[in-house]
Amino acid sequence: AQSVTQLGSHVSVSEGALVLLRCNYSSSVPPYLFWYVQYPNQGLQLLLKYTSAATLVKGINGFEAEFKKSETSFHLTKPSAHMSDAAEYFCAVRVSGNTGKLIFGQGTTLQVKP
Amino acid sequence: EADIYQTPRYLVIGTGKKITLECSQTMGHDKMYWYQQDPGMELHLIHYSYGVNSTEKGDLSSESTVSRIRTEHFPLTLESARPSHTSQYLCASSDLTGGNSPLHFGNGTRLTVT
Numbered sequence: 001a002q003s004v005t006q007l008g009s010h011v012s013v014s015e016g017a018l019v020l021l022r023c024n025y026s027s028s029v030p031p032y033l034f035w036y037v038q039y040p041n042q043g044l045q046l047l048l049k050y051t052s053a054a055t056l057v058k059g060i061n062g063f064e065a066e067f068k069k070s071e072t073s074f075h076l077t078k079p080s081a082h083m084s085d086a087a088e089y090f091c092a093v094r095v096s097g098n099t100g101k102l103i104f105g106q107g108t109t110l111q112v113k114p
Numbered sequence: 115e116a117d118i119y120q121t122p123r124y125l126v127i128g129t130g131k132k133i134t135l136e137c138s139q140t141m142g143h144d145k146m147y148w149y150q151q152d153p154g155m156e157l158h159l160i161h162y163s164y165g166v167n168s169t170e171k172g173d174l175s176s177e178s179t180v181s182r183i184r185t186e187h188f189p190l191t192l193e194s195a196r197p198s199h200t201s202q203y204l205c206a207s208s209d210l211t212g213g214n215s216p217l218h219f220g221n222g223t224r225l226t227v228t
Contacts, residue, residue: 042221044204050214100210101147101173104149104156104157105156109154
């Protein structure tokens, strides 16, 4: 069975600082991994997805994530935080089979301080 | 921007009332999903559908029911609302042409049962 764990429910950074949001996965098969962002009172927006074509995946808004099989990790990073990056971030893994279901991590709230 | 719409955005209703949360998508996706999200918590799948006349219960037990009479429409119904149903409900869809096809989410319905 697949699962994801996000380390740290709250992360606080200063504007301009590096953003690092951690995600570890568990999967007995090659995983399909995703990062989503949720702004207050909105749905989830796709940031990026792992395609297996490259271990470093670039997404929207300057975010990227690196797939590390040896560490079973898919951490999300951004070199320089903006105030507008303050939101909830979710890592997700696709359940194997044909349902298409995603299992989500607990989420990480990113706070950006001026 | 994904074309998936949820109405209403916010709903406050008394205990015992019957409610239907609407979800429609214009992308022609076969697979649709309902997730429940409590404040500050991860998303839990409560229902999904492979296509017309196909519905399945998700991982989290729910007293709600769904129907899929048309490809584009996937409403969720609560026959008798209770305060324990207070939550955010997110609808999503996917074409699942590949394992890394993402879920597209609506903006959610925030339900409060008094």
